[in-house]
Amino acid sequence: TIGYFSYQLYREIHPKTQLPQSKTFENGSPRKNLVILGTGWGSVSLLQELDTTLYNVIIVSPRNYFLFTPLLPSTPVGTVNVKSIVEPIRSIIRRTKGSVVYYEAWATDIDPQNKQITVKSVFPGEQEDIKTIDYDYLVLSIGATSTTFNIPGVSENAIFMKEISDSEKVRSKIMKTIEKASFLPRDDPERRKLLNFLVVGGGPTGVEFAAELQDFIKQDLKKIMPEISQDIKVSLIEGLPNILNMFDKKLIDYTEKFLINEDVDLKLNTMVKKVNPDSIIAKCKGEEIELPYGVLVWSTGIKPQQLTLDTMKKLDEQTERRGLLIDDKLRLLGAQDSIFGIGDCTFHPGFVPTAQVAHQEGQYLAKTFQKLYEIDQLKWEQEQPNADINSIKTNIDKIESSIVDFKYAHMGSLAYIGGDKAIMDLNIAGAQYRLSGGNFVFWFWRSVYLSMCVSLRNRVLVTADWVRTFVFGRDSSV
Numbered sequence: 001t002i003g004y005f006s007y008q009l010y011r012e013i014h015p016k017t018q019l020p021q022s023k024t025f026e027n028g029s030p031r032k033n034l035v036i037l038g039t040g041w042g043s044v045s046l047l048q049e050l051d052t053t054l055y056n057v058i059i060v061s062p063r064n065y066f067l068f069t070p071l072l073p074s075t076p077v078g079t080v081n082v083k084s085i086v087e088p089i090r091s092i093i094r095r096t097k098g099s100v101v102y103y104e105a106w107a108t109d110i111d112p113q114n115k116q117i118t119v120k121s122v123f124p125g126e127q128e129d130i131k132t133i134d135y136d137y138l139v140l141s142i143g144a145t146s147t148t149f150n151i152p153g154v155s156e157n158a159i160f161m162k163e164i165s166d167s168e169k170v171r172s173k174i175m176k177t178i179e180k181a182s183f184l185p186r187d188d189p190e191r192r193k194l195l196n197f198l199v200v201g202g203g204p205t206g207v208e209f210a211a212e213l214q215d216f217i218k219q220d221l222k223k224i225m226p227e228i229s230q231d232i233k234v235s236l237i238e239g240l241p242n243i244l245n246m247f248d249k250k251l252i253d254y255t256e257k258f259l260i261n262e263d264v265d266l267k268l269n270t271m272v273k274k275v276n277p278d279s280i281i282a283k284c285k286g287e288e289i290e291l292p293y294g295v296l297v298w299s300t301g302i303k304p305q306q307l308t309l310d311t312m313k314k315l316d317e318q319t320e321r322r323g324l325l326i327d328d329k330l331r332l333l334g335a336q337d338s339i340f341g342i343g344d345c346t347f348h349p350g351f352v353p354t355a356q357v358a359h360q361e362g363q364y365l366a367k368t369f370q371k372l373y374e375i376d377q378l379k380w381e382q383e384q385p386n387a388d389i390n391s392i393k394t395n396i397d398k399i400e401s402s403i404v405d406f407k408y409a410h411m412g413s414l415a416y417i418g419g420d421k422a423i424m425d426l427n428i429a430g431a432q433y434r435l436s437g438g439n440f441v442f443w444f445w446r447s448v449y450l451s452m453c454v455s456l457r458n459r460v461l462v463t464a465d466w467v468r469t470f471v472f473g474r475d476s477s478v
């Protein structure tokens, strides 16, 4: 471990010199353009595994950093700082073997026929700069966006939990609402309304955020604003009979009991139908109920981005509204020769969109691109004078048949449920390990998340944040 960290530290301080991009390789064959859209889990896993000297790699994304999403619910209350779970894309591409070009821009259009994308710069207040980029291979890893299921009032009144900007909005709203409520007498109905904090969606994001919020109230606010901490009510609202539906039933039961014990007001079978500026209307056991709120966080899952929808329309083979259809080699149906899709922008009937899936898909694609490079080199050799066409063809066939299908290896799921407790549902070598509560599970959850961080810097900062929170508590400033 010491050797590994020393090497990582040495590489941070002394980065290797990168090979520059070029139109051709030394033998005169063309170096192909590999364009990657997105800077999330899929793209970064691909970048970290890819031999970037084999292509002219161009990344396009409006977000110039990678966000470690599993710890996002810890950020609004300050258990972990937002900057600790962010890694600038420029730092990531500085560590690759061959130099990589990055454009901070939105891809607005894909033209699969002419193998071209259109991108638009994203600098607020400045005139839009539009350019087209040619690709030989294109990887779509543009993720997805928060869904509202078209429920009226959600976009206007609720805050999502998907991006850094959401986390900052939630933090600001919580702290300001607390201060506003503390201005009012204890028996004022407005104060009671303000101190109703609602989290809609009992998936892992909603549960982890509600857990972090309750930790903040019980561990920190209790010391600095005891009356307010007693009067805040955190409600977790879920439309189905249970929360965390992807987990084993025993773990679900444990979590539900644990949250109730921690004073989280668990409202199951409660489907939100409408959101007003200061209340929600929900259907609960056939009845309509109204719940007033001071803070409303919305985490009911994801839906495709506009570019994903536009790309679907261009390809007849794309018949699924929930995401882009890909084959077993992650090639986009309708554009298998040149476009690949990974992560949350795609739709798999077999598994749910998670960081784990996107990570494995990125790693798989890096290997595929190594083989595609070898095939492209052989195809170029085939076209040279005096080429031994038959033997080259045999070699091409051999490499093509060695590209195996993508197989997702589900390692399991983990979730933090508050009060230094976590649940784990692990799948190791076919055996299932389901554990809840206890120090071991909590520290296991923390060590897995630390190991998943994409840089040494992130690991150091997250560890320092956990120590800071343990020693000094979370701070309540905005």
Ligand code: NAD
Binding pocket: 070, 149, 151, 200, 201, 202, 203, 204, 205, 206, 237, 238, 239, 240, 243, 244, 245, 246, 270, 271, 272, 273, 299, 300, 301, 302, 352, 353, 354, 355, 413, 414, 415, 416
């Ligand atoms: P999700 O889709 O997992 O959960 C959303 C929940 O909201 C569902 O239980 C749904 O029934 C509920 N819901 C939807 N509409 C509702 C309404 N109108 N009223 C009340 N409830 C409603 O969403 P998520 O938690 O954002 O997760 C997104 C994806 O990321 C999932 O695939 C998830 O597995 C994954 N993820 C995993 C982890 C982890 O493993 N720790 C953490 C975060 C996200």
